[in-house]
Amino acid sequence: MTTAPALSAKAKPKANGAQQKLWAFASLIVLLLFFSVASPNFMQTSNILAILQATSVNGVLAIAATLVIITGGIDLSVGTLMTFTAVIAGVVLTYAGLPFAVGVVAAVAAGAGCGLISGTLVAKMKVPPFIATLGMMLILKGLSLVISGTKPIYFNDTPGFDQISTGSFVGAIIPAVPLPNGVLILFLLALAIGYVLNRTVLGRYCFALGSNEEAVRLSGVNADGWKMAIYALAGGICGIAGLIIASRLNSAQPALGLGYELDAIAAVVIGGTSLAGGRGSVLGTIIGALIMSVLLNGLRIMSVAQEWQTVVTGSIIIIAVYADMMRRRRLS
Amino acid sequence: MTTAPALSAKAKPKANGAQQKLWAFASLIVLLLFFSVASPNFMQTSNILAILQATSVNGVLAIAATLVIITGGIDLSVGTLMTFTAVIAGVVLTYAGLPFAVGVVAAVAAGAGCGLISGTLVAKMKVPPFIATLGMMLILKGLSLVISGTKPIYFNDTPGFDQISTGSFVGAIIPAVPLPNGVLILFLLALAIGYVLNRTVLGRYCFALGSNEEAVRLSGVNADGWKMAIYALAGGICGIAGLIIASRLNSAQPALGLGYELDAIAAVVIGGTSLAGGRGSVLGTIIGALIMSVLLNGLRIMSVAQEWQTVVTGSIIIIAVYADMMRRRRLS
Amino acid sequence: MTELVRMMGIDKHFPGVHALKSVQFDLVSGEVHALMGENGAGKSTLMKVMSGIYQPDGGSISVAGKTVTINGPRAAQDLGIGIIHQELALMNDLTVAQNIFIGREPRLRFGRLDEASLNAQAEAIFAAMKVRIDPRAEVRSLSVAKQQMVEIAKALSFKSSILIMDEPTAALNDAETNELFTIIRQLKSEGVGVVYISHKMDEIKRISDRVTVMRDGAYIGTVQAKDTPINTIISMMVGRELEAVHVEIPDLSNAPMALEVKGLNRGRLVRNVSFTLKQGEILGFAGLMGAGRTEVARAIFGADKRESGEILVHGKPTQIRTPKDAVAAGIGYLSEDRKHFGLALGLDLRDNIAMASLPRFGNSFGVIDDAKLGATADGYIKTLSIRTPSARQELRLLSGGNQQKVVIAKWLLRDCDILIFDEPTRGIDVGAKAEIYKLLQSLAAQGKAVIVISAELPEVLRLSHRIAVMCEGRLTGILPGGPATSQEEIMHLATLRTDEPTGAIA
């Protein structure tokens, strides 16, 4: 309780977070530069748009996974939940012939509902997140097949449905930038969830739960309720991913989705979010998802043999995260 | 240092662990009883042997995953590492025509080597286990294809190779119990690793690392070295799984293995091992793996439609773990 | 009296913090050398340098006259340096004996563990310490005090010639502290040099030979404990004189009732506990380790499920099933284990202070007013003198005492009518302690009802208007506060192992 200032320099903790993202960003830039030099076909507008388009689904799923991972959980069901919501949209729009808006709402609501179930299992029934969402992953995979009758549901009777993902709202205003709507949705969602995480009570509890759930509970906070809300939000986001992929394929493909959870989680972790919970950012996740898409696209453009693509992707993922670790260790 | 005797009851931490396994065991018994009643074909010796045989690969992989998970890590590479070691065995035995024993040693050594690489990434280079093993999973998947020339390698020139898994050493002695060697290997391995975990220094550090790695480090233990040893051991075990599957299919199938990691991890968690590290048992893992095999076999025998099989499996996994949680909460 | 260690000009920087500024320290055999200083003065950091956990940015260390580089805990152990860390560093999933001998397990051939000998050796250490802990018990199941005992046992098992004790008594009560001092004297006579860190001033006089004082990362001076008055040491530490705090017992006969607890039961450790608490009152809870005070507090707060019992808040029966209900009813609980139950160490100061009151800083859409939150946090940093570079510093980077202040700030901000403080001054320096006493008193003066659970009897006596004493889960009596009650009376009730509650009900 004395006066002497032990603080020789003013710490800038914000800078730390920003810097972290900057570094993941640096990996991304390095990749972009490398591929630009390696292949003249890489840096074309159409290819950049293709990369962004390829990021949209994984990016949205990764945002959902980010929320859950920050609370210290994990969500293995994002992929099949996406498929399930796409099938729900198909049932509502194509089988029941209801209006467009109903389908969109149904998909997102179905996602949020399933997320709420996972959240209840985790928060109230204390099933470990890995198991709760593994179970949900299987259940939703099965239900998607059951509901759809094990065949794709096409959206041919819903004019404009394919515009959700492939149309270009931006392109209609600025013809030079025909950004697909799917990518626009990804960016807007990232902004929104970034805002929620950093500026709202829900976001703050997200970090707090991941950091020390018991302390949150003993602070008189309805920890279970918030956790369920977060899982439900993540589920709703998977619903958006379901709409994007259904629109892109103009169909709900009931068998799709398995394996997508690993891609999403990988994007989250490459983006600097810790699987232990308590720290992470949406911006990092988006950069992580972009790193993965750029890598795959670049290797394809360079006509690297497919088996080697896998080897290189695996190596780069490790190297990118290792570089990030190194930098952080040097800082502290 | 005080007088008040807070120890009115003698703590029995061992009993707790045993009870836990007992409960997972109860789930298994319930399943067995249910299927016995549901289908007359279920409770036949041949079908029980088939279930055991179906457990052998996943069981061995789950034992490997158990080790890593107890240290607080995770191993996503078990499936493709298994494939990689099978391919190595194929190269050594079929392509190079070397003697049987060399192939066996090569597969296990390749597994241990890859495990050591993962371990080094995790322990020395501080890459999070999820990323390190995700990277290895992709790298090994690619390398398996590269090395094998994207085609299966058959073991037709190695007489007796298929006996590793399908022959019956026990049956040769007691004809009434034609236990396949693959299952025998699983049981022996479970005994051995159970012993290592509970009775040796390596096992002790395994639990200690998962419990509080920093404390282990502060105690002057070479935490990194032990961690690497544990990952290498896990890798070696994957090599055994590689031999079992290669022997069973009489070939190294380079495209196989992806997705096997989730089954293995699920078995571990159903068996009561905590993904947070620090607690777990091989016996639990074996029971977890058996629960999964029994479930799938039973549903198939009942000719449940495949999409519903998935739904039921997902639900049972959640219910089994939930029942376990309930009991533990009631105990404490 | 040979020199064991000499540290010269030790410098250590952390991002944003110059933690050690050319500090010197030395230790000779057979002495207890107390290291004193306020929270965040750099005591723990200096000791972590000595035990190889941190590498100094500058300076030299010599052990037994030879200059050494201590590049890790193993190297320190090899040099005969053992340390009891301030923050418990135990493996919760392992048993007591397994924790003590981690890294030095007795082995049979082929790396097999000799579990029997492991447990026997641990048992022997506890016997020597005169403490009853089952070597086979899982550490997770022990109270903080017992875990501290395990840490001490572990350090003793090394048979080090240099033993560093960083606040070993923070979680111990008087009786346990006495036993520890007996052990320390024994070690002293064997020629071991002990570095002793504590915020309990009376212990310094009792146990130490020399005292080194640090302030703000700098070396202030070394004095002989015998010839130096406590006040001199305190003023060296804080750079000014402290005023004494006296308990003034207000007349509360007309004060409205704040909390009534009737027939509270939970397991073996809360047995038929009933008491009342008025607005403006400070009720102290005394008792030995494991008396069940924490359990009573947790049961009232809804953190543990109670078996029976009624709780009335402001005269109204209140259903409290979860901490949320308790906080909604205006009850706040400051846990004794801040690391596990009080703080989110990965978050910054600001968010920890706001944890219980976040919605208050949000608008109707749940958007947080960060400017307001920041200003509030800065306010508490100032009033509680929390030493931190900023309100955005991650909590795990704060010294232990400063972390404790953040927990207090959290509950002050929540503004509850009834506050339960479980060991509020654990690990807090003298200066800050005085501030916290004043704070508790001013809270009571404002009409808040306060419960203080403390293992330090002087603290209970100094603060409480009434003192409740517990033994083995029962409330054995309630004594008046102030000079009217002696420590002996409290100890009598604390060891009263009959079923009849006795003692004057104040």
Added chain:
Amino acid sequence: QDKPYIALISKGFQHQFWQAVKAGADKAAAEFDVTVTFEGPDTEAQVDKQMDMLAAALAKNPAAIGFAALDSQAAIPMLRKAQEAGIPIVAFDSGVDSDIPVATATTDNAAAAGLAADKMAELIGDAGKVALVVHDQTSRTGIDRRDGFVNRIKESHPNIEIVDIQYGAGDQLQSTEITKAILTAHPDLKGIFGANEGSAIGVLNAIKETGRSEVIVIGYDSGAAQKAAIMDGSMAGAITQNPVGIGYETVKAALMASKGESVPKLIDTGFFWYDKTNMDAPEIAAVLYD
């Protein structure tokens, strides 16, 4: 990059069938001096991943694209883009429901599976229980082969009962376990049809492990294991397509189209029944692969 470049986007990559297609494509590439790349997603469910591969291929400005659609409708917007860029598309393996592809090199999977059904009926005496182990529940090839088999049984062989259809993802081990469960559940089973190479090997493996050699096994595609099984009698026979031919014809047609030459709209590469008796016949041996 003077050589014309042709990108082949297939339905898969790792399986022997696709490797054989790739081999045919590579053969054509060498013969006609063009550069060929060959890619396909990990599973036949990953429709969107195939779109990303197609997008990357388009960015490389190929002279032509060969495309085996996982979902022909879903791919149409992407194919339209290629058409607008003046890149001719040749469909292979299964068709695309659209007039965009200038040619289609394909096998009629449903008819091929129908032939397998007829052979099965013949081998088990036109009565009894049979089961199917199929690789995929939702992919085109999975559905066509399953339905082709089932429908033919229903139409022409009323005394045959299909007791179970299970799906093993083409994974040999999983297909083995599935088959063992089917064999246990139906002790009087007469025959099993394995609808792709992985499934067929799984079935064979299960028969070997259970010793139920009385069960008639019919496979699909070739590969060393199936060929060996047919030789030693554990498999009665199998349907083979002509994957090498598919790959070869696709590249050839793509090259011709890129030069503006006319190509036949449909190139039927055909399918064949092979068993012990005709395996060594030159026209059969030519379409088998290891």
